[in-house]
Amino acid sequence: MNCSSRKYPSASLTFTAFRRAVLALSLAASPLAASAQNAVIKVPPIKIPLDVKGQPITITASAILTVSTKNRTLTTLHLQLTGDLSDLQANLTSLLSSQLDKDDRCGDRIAIQNATLTPTDPASQALVQLHVERWVCIKALGKQVTRRLINGDAQLPITLTPAIDEDGTSLRLVPEVGEIQADGSLGELLRSGLLGDTIREKVHNTILSALQKGTDLNATLPPAVQGYVTIQNAQFKDAGDGRLLVVLDGEARITQDQIRLLSEQVKERTASR
Template sequence: MRHLHFGGCASNQETVGAERWDMRLQRASFITAKALLWAAMILVCPAIATAQHHGHGFGTGIAGPPTRPDGVDEKDTLKDFHHALAVQATSQQIAEFQTLVKNAEAAKAELQQFQQQQSKERDAAESARNAALDQALQKARSETQEFIGGFSDTQKSGLKEITKRLGKADSDLEQEEKKLDQSLQTPNVAAPEVAAGAESLDKALTDFSNQQLALGKEMGITLATGQDLTFTLPPVNSPASIANHTVAVAVSGALSQVAVEGSRRTFKFDLVADLSDLQQSITELLRVQLNRENRCGERVAVRQAMLSPSPPATLVAVQLHLERWTCTQMVGRVAANELAESDASIEIRLTPGVEKSNTLELTSEFGRIEASGMMADALRSGDLGNDLRDKVTQSILSALRAGADFKRTLPPALQSGAVIQSAKFQDAAGTLRVVLEGQIQISSEQADLLASELNQALSSRETPQ
């Protein structure tokens, strides 16, 4: 039996004489069926090349029995080839799988927000966050089950083992979700118990996502290519440092092509930064910066602060207790006397904008101010009001700029050319988000690099088999 090697896939040791090649072409009529198979195998040449033997070539005439120092039989190679064809995803399945990955990422983002919330004081928004997490998990699980249910008979047979592992991960995820729900329904449940349940759920969700990716890889699904017209950017954390506290800022995004000129492609991008951790932390952050106990002068105590969406702006409401003291020098001592005292509430409206060089800014203006006497004047036009407004503005601006830090939030292929064109706050069922819109121009080579970076980021999370 002759062993054929396919052009550039052959080793350097294998040479083909022109005369022998012509003779073999003359005999090609009786191997038409085999030629079709060889043509298909050429398409997967890199995989086959590693399995070729290198002891025989056309120059020796009729080759002897194949010897495979790597221990791989040629039948095994063909078996793998046919398996890959049998389980290969259709174009519709590729689109559906991309949705599955997005669903899993959305569930992970909801779980991350839930865990951050548990580290803060529990409030009325907790039930809404729990419901959002349950919905995200249910969507990720149910649509994955529907995806597997749509397999052809050959796919069901060829992917039996990997779908079995994914099914096990799905079952584990369901059990961890139920355990966490049960603990949350327990009256006066201890915070460490909830945190432990959330951590176990996080591990189960990560395994579920990894098994999804392993399934996609087995089906030959490439999640991104350089020719794609849209790209989904995976969520990343770009923390902000505010008053010696670290605030989490989760950023995700998407690109969509809007123009092509030669090899240059223009994409519109949308980055969404989740500021829910800032919302949870705003009271403590302002206390650290504003509270003071001057014996002679102003005494300020922040009682509560709330950060609420009011698109395209955001509204900060602060409740304070204010006192003003004066000191009188007396013989041998200093006497402190209270001049005024008042509870106060103040609203500050903040609107984002973009300056040159992708620099985000905030425009601030006072809204409603409730206070009495000289305290009201100090808030409206005095140093106290100016200091409060500056601290509030800088705290929120720090979080916004963390979300716009392209070195953290964008893949390397996109970091140098992105231009922010607009910024606005968004209300996501009470959760404050900032949406950054802009454009970026990249070459076809950069698009290929971007696709590779996105795929590598997902592949690195796959579970070893």
């Protein structure tokens, strides 16, 4: 056989194949597979202790970041942040009692008897049961005496729907009062009077305060992505056992250097748990 007739791969082809093999290995070894599309970064749950109107509660929040698109300079991450509101549900009666209970000798006497917060996807409903009395002080025969004008129990259902402010970073609640059940003239007082407005406002503000603190992006997300997230949607969800969750959806656009730093920070947080 003539050896000169044998065919060998050219040096350029051999080098090209080697370079491709090295590139494939380097991609497989990177933390996020070179930040390939659909790569997922799971931020482990973190317990956020809150002081809501003087009452301590804890909200557990976690996040999932998914690479959706990328180019040479920026990577777009889809964010889903979930907050577990079960501790808020368990302590809602005491939270509202601290805000609404009062015992004025010559005025309103209010006692919150029970308050619940249940999921009604994508909203939630606060149901407040309370006892209300209204007293006035009058003078009779030179002495001040008290007289009770109203005495009864009431039940107020308030539907709360989450929404996002125009800046894309702040959570708000849209309240809607349902049918009020109340004894006698108390019903009219709660439907059209200042007392009803005050109760609705206190319920709304107490729950909103807890939500805003419990879904604070800077408290949940690693520093590499803080300040780069905009929220596009918010909703309440049932965890399956009546436990209320709040879920925020949004996105962040960050550089490849931030992606690598984010991956490292998530690993550090996971290792420290």
